[in-house]
Amino acid sequence: MKKHLILTAALVVTVFSFAQKKEIKALEKAIKSTNFAEAKTLVSQLESMVGAMDGKMKDKYYLTAAKAFFANGSSNSKDILTAVESLSKISGNSVEASQLKKSIENTLLTQANNSYKAKKFDEAAISFENLYKVNPNNQKYIYYAASSAISSQDYDNALRYYLKLKDLGYSGVETQYFATNKASGFEEVLEKNTRDNYIKLGTHENGGKRTTESKLGEITKNIALIYVSLGDNDKALAAMKEARDSNPDDSNLIISEANLEYKLGNIANYESLIKLVLEKDPNNAEILFNLAVLASDSGDNNKAKDYYNKAILIKPNYKDALTNMAVVILAEEQGIVDQMNNLGTSSADDKKYDELKAKKISIYKEAVPYLEKVLQLGDDKEIGFTLANIYDVMGEDAKAKSLREKYI
Numbered sequence: 001m002k003k004h005l006i007l008t009a010a011l012v013v014t015v016f017s018f019a020q021k022k023e024i025k026a027l028e029k030a031i032k033s034t035n036f037a038e039a040k041t042l043v044s045q046l047e048s049m050v051g052a053m054d055g056k057m058k059d060k061y062y063l064t065a066a067k068a069f070f071a072n073g074s075s076n077s078k079d080i081l082t083a084v085e086s087l088s089k090i091s092g093n094s095v096e097a098s099q100l101k102k103s104i105e106n107t108l109l110t111q112a113n114n115s116y117k118a119k120k121f122d123e124a125a126i127s128f129e130n131l132y133k134v135n136p137n138n139q140k141y142i143y144y145a146a147s148s149a150i151s152s153q154d155y156d157n158a159l160r161y162y163l164k165l166k167d168l169g170y171s172g173v174e175t176q177y178f179a180t181n182k183a184s185g186f187e188e189v190l191e192k193n194t195r196d197n198y199i200k201l202g203t204h205e206n207g208g209k210r211t212t213e214s215k216l217g218e219i220t221k222n223i224a225l226i227y228v229s230l231g232d233n234d235k236a237l238a239a240m241k242e243a244r245d246s247n248p249d250d251s252n253l254i255i256s257e258a259n260l261e262y263k264l265g266n267i268a269n270y271e272s273l274i275k276l277v278l279e280k281d282p283n284n285a286e287i288l289f290n291l292a293v294l295a296s297d298s299g300d301n302n303k304a305k306d307y308y309n310k311a312i313l314i315k316p317n318y319k320d321a322l323t324n325m326a327v328v329i330l331a332e333e334q335g336i337v338d339q340m341n342n343l344g345t346s347s348a349d350d351k352k353y354d355e356l357k358a359k360k361i362s363i364y365k366e367a368v369p370y371l372e373k374v375l376q377l378g379d380d381k382e383i384g385f386t387l388a389n390i391y392d393v394m395g396e397d398a399k400a401k402s403l404r405e406k407y408i
Contacts, residue, residue, distance in 0.1 A: 023049070024057070027064045036075070039068035055091055062086045063097055070100065073107040077130050080104060084134050105134045112144070121152035129161070139170045143215065150222065159226045162219050172215030179204035216243065217252035224260050233264055251281045255290045262298060285315035292324065301328050319377050326370040329363060330386075336360050364390045381407045 023046050030039035043065045050058060069075060069083035084104060090097050112127035128145035132138065146161035177192040181204055190198065198204040220243035227236035240257040247253055258273035274291060281287055292307035308325040312318055340356045343349040371387045374380055384407030391400035 021057075024060055024064060027068065031064060031067050034072065036068055036071040039064075040079075043068050059090045059092070059094065062089045063094065063100070066097070066100055070104055070107075073103070077108075077126060080108065081130060081133060101134065105131060108134060112148075116144075116148060119151075121148045122154060124148040125152065125154065125157060125161075139165065139168050140172070142168070143170065143172060143219075146219075146222070155226050155229060159223065162223045162226070165219055166223065170215075170219070172212065172219075174212050175209055176212060177207070177209050179207040214247075214250070214252075216247060217250055217256055220253060221256035221259070224256070225263075228260065228263060236260060237264075249280065251277050251284065251287050252290075254280070255287065255294070259294055262294065283314055285311040285318055285321070288314070289318070289321050289324075292321070292328075296324070296328055301331060304328050317373075317377055319374055322370045322374050322377075323383065326367045326374070329367040329370070332363050333360060336363070361394060364394055368394075379407075 023042060027039055027042040027046065030036070030042060046061055046065075050061060053061060063086075066083040066086040069079040069086065071079065075083070084101070087097050087101050087104075108127055108131045112124050112131060115121070115124035115127055125145045125148035128141045128148060132141040132145070135141070142161050142164050146158050146165065149155070149158035149161060176189050177195045178187050178189050179195045179199055180187050183203070187206075188204070192209075195204065195207055199207050220239055223239045224236040227233070227239065237260070240253070240260055243253050244250075244257060254273050254277040258270050258277065261267075261269040261273060274294075277287060277291070288307045288311035292304045292311065295301075295307060296304035305325065305328055308321050308328065311321040312325065315321070336356050336359055340353055340360075343353050343356075368387070368390060371383055371390070374383050375387065384403050388400045388403035388407070391397070391403065
């Protein structure tokens, strides 16, 4: 009797195993013929049999299920994540599973980049978040998701992403390997082995490596600013304090905290932090530029000009500083124009008009060298148009005509 029972059980297992193989073959056939709707139906039918499958059969099931839900990249994000979940259940190392996972990652990356370029930032954020789920080792995907959410003004999700980065300890610091492409003349960032091979082949030159700047200051600043927008100033200040405690020598974090204190109306704290950042790094052009922007935003144009000048002395070809310097100088023009428009027709008013006109010209003369320097560093249509108009007022007709022919 016992032998009969054992034989019966064995027969059931054999029949069941045969049924599994038959269903999986049908599933593979559906995938091969790109009938993914049928394939997903077969996956559901096989799901109840998974518990009775041996290890090898389970791996085969999860791999084919992943293929069914991925559908060669034509499926929606929910199905793609289901495919990734199936791949995660495969035991051991599978070359085919690794290749499929890489294909899924490449597909999502293309979708994310296309959405971002099309300014569909909400879709881009979801795609980048899904990319992180596919490849959790690449924390940069969450950073891109956060940036996309900020661009779409989805501050709730942006905060969620930034807090995730904070929990992960993400700083964004990485080593980049680069070389100049001889054909294009442009620098390219490449994998180290690829760069080395290109240099050996002679297609690239001037190879080097560098460490990228930390994004911790930007992340912390955005967390704080989102909290401010949500009316939670205590959390905003706490976020800044925590970042400062962990990175006391990061000048950009001090600037971010100063900016926050200013927004909250804590002027004494703001000035104290500005003094501290200058003591730590008095010759950092980027820091001086940031301080100039803060000063300009606070309405102190004289201090802004002082900071921009110092930044330009350290870094003469600092295009952004040169441009902003000209903008700050030209901002003084509007008050003069308003005064000129309010004058009457008396002799005294005529005299005042001439004085104001001379003052306006002096402002233009002060701004011109910065605008000319910007154009020397590269074409800029907006700057060219502005400078042409200034030349007109100053009587520099030939220069104005030359710029208009080039930029207008």
